Amino acid sequence: MALPIDAVLPDLVAALDAGPNAVLVAPPGAGKTTAVAPALLDRPWVDGRKILLLSPRRLAARAAAERMAELAGEPVGRTIGYATRLDSKQSAATRILVVTEGIFVQRIQADPELDGIAAVLFDEVHERSLDSDFGLALALDAQAALRPDLRLVAMSATLNGDRFATLMGDAPLIESEGRSHPIEIRHAPRAAERRIEDDMAATIRKALAEESGSLLAFLPGVAEIERTAERLDRLPTDVILHRLHGSLDPAEQRAAIAPSPAGFRKLVLATSIAETSITIDGLRIVVDSGLARRPRYDRAAGMTRLVTERASQAAVTQRAGRAGRQQPGVVYRLWEAAATAGLPRFDPPEILEADLSALTLDCALWGVADPASLAWIDPPPAAAIAEARARLTSLEAIDADGRPTAHGKAMAALPLPPRLAHMMLRAAERDMAPTAAAVAVLLSERGLGGSDADLDLRLRRWRGERGKRAEGARQLARRWLSLVKASGDADESDLAACVALAFPDRIAKRRSASGEDWISSGGRGFRLDPTSPLARAEWLAVAETQGSAAGARILSAAPIDAREVERLFADRIETKRTARFDPATGAVEARREKRLGAIILSSGRDEAANAQEIAEALVDAVRTRGLGLLDWSEGATALRARALFARQHDESAPDLCDETLIASLDDWLAPLVSGQRRLPAITASAFDGLLGWDGRQAVDRLAPEHLGTPAGSKHPIDYAAEGGPAVEMRPQTLFGMTTHPMVGGGRVPLTLRLTSPAGRPIQTTKDLPGFWAGSWASVAKEMRGRYPRHPWPDDPAAADPTLRTKKASQRP
CATH class of the missing domain: 3.40.50.300 (P-loop containing nucleotide triphosphate hydrolases)
Structure with missing residues (x-):
């Protein structure tokens, strides 16, 4: 029965006879998957070589090969074969080989020239899987540099072929009708x-x-x-x-x-x-x-x-x-x-949302420092590449310049994701390779050994399974084992250690009695069903999680002993001395902690704490929490107010505002806390270094600390008072004074708060001569009746100042 694709196959064949690339758009049911490769076999440019057909899934790869073999009247594995990770049927006679996209990426990495391959057909490219996009990028790069005769065909079931045609050098675009019933x-x-x-x-x-x-x-x-x-x-x-x-x-x-x-x-x-x-x-x-x-x-x-x-x-x-x-x-x-x-x-597209660690390592091995320089439909996001490089560096796969290390090259030689490849190699060094291979299979093949979170249990179940899939998985483990030149059977006692090697950032310690909440060495919080037997463990080597970053659910893990954790990651365990400020006591608590990432292995009081670190913690506490954390003396508070007033009237005057003091904590506070464990009271002398002699003189000139009176008394000036600088005194101390006292370089009148001999307020003024000439008469009249022992002259501007009563003033 004719297929819709048959009508355009001559156009596709002609396009490939004339040039290296083509794009075929054919809706589902047109027959592209099973018809294109056989139609190309007898072309002169094939010349007895193989045609690779890439399929997005193992099931589809097997089905396509079996259908083509059936149409050819042959068994699978003769002219038409397939190769997937767990299953393969091919022979020396195989001319069309259906492979999964991942298998192709491994093959072209190992043999960039694709020796013995005439054409590569990328089926279902519209699905935009990461392996498909990457495989096409590598094939185009190899074609340009090594194999100009290599034929590449992108086959899509949806009408997005234009982008692929442009990517492939303005390749011919052939469109087929579909075959679909109502x-x-x-x-x-x-x-x-x-x-x-x-x-x-x-x-x-x-x-x-x-x-x-x-x-x-x-x-x-x-x-x-x-x-x-x-x-x-x-x-x-x-x-x-x-x-x-x-x-x-x-x-x-x-x-x-x-x-x-x-x-x-x-x-x-x-x-x-x-x-x-x-x-x-x-x-x-x-x-x-x-x-x-x-x-x-x-x-x-x-x-x-x-x-x-x-x-x-x-x-x-x-x-x-x-x-x-x-x-x-x-x-x-x-x-x-x-x-x-x-x-x-x-x-x-998967490339926009996937973990790009494997792709980044493969690109480094391909000789491409920047993956974005390859030909992509959608280039990989820069943030994803940066994150992948950081992970590969932690796995020792690439160096600081992004070049693959010897360990990275060995990782890439294994057909495994970077974490599992790293695990296989490091486990082989510790004679645990058989267990590592089993772990890699369990984590790669969903449902193998069941779906229980306990990997120990899944391993035991898998060992007891006798189905074809279970046996294929065992063969896969043996194949991976042979790649690291090891053999033997898995040892359950090594399982958790192998998981930990693959996922060191997911080592987790229980932090709730129920076993529901866990903290990982990478800093993430995990959650576990408290009814799981794993919930009774103190430590877990976690392999898979699902859910939000703040509380991902543990999908697979194995219990691990704390001593095993310390043995495996001795080089990652850090001893940290911490000095933390306690706002409740105003003091620094010095502690000594042994940590694996975010997990505290042990902690206690640090009796040998570094005095400099304690001092820095005190200063940092003030820097973080503000100056309100300090105990200010009256003198220090008054000096700051005077300096702020002086600064308002002369920009050359010293600046003691909050921002300046916070910025200069190391200059004035650090000397005060040296050798201390708690914050001291702050006196005016704390600012001697900041002010200097000239600064102190400027503050004294613009904002004197006291007002001297004709009676010889000194009265503190309040520069923080509402309404401006103010001073409080009895009017008798000002007798004989005919001008109002000024501050701020003679520009700001003081607010005089005049009080009775008993200290009660009787008048507030910013104009002393006006007060003497005006309301003084009525104030004096009232005060003579209340305080007859004190002088209340009619003309205070001409009277002698005094601090004494009338009787005391008359004594010789």
């Missing part, structure tokens, strides 16, 4: 308060009752698939239920997409793995939850977490297309029709 869209909005599994199960039952044919249901994750399956007991006798997700055995995955037995139909509960690249025979019903679970890298926490979110418009369109691949179909969507327009148009 699809009826039905909406069955779910209630927000109900669990998705309840509504999915109800809608699936309804669809099976209303329509014929097999049914494919899209759910966000494995947990939702299992819970939905639990709600689908007592299905019609002609319905066979299958699950389809990445953690299943290959045999179970094949069964899910294989044709149904005669007289039966399928119900397949799947994740987004079924959106593209596979065809399920007999399928004509799709039930779409509208949700997807995707990895999102939290740069603040340094963690990748799975997030359940609304699927994009492109994704739900792809899902709906599954129903019309072979016959007219029906799609049930669990949301309102109007809500589709509000979905995001596309899924964001």
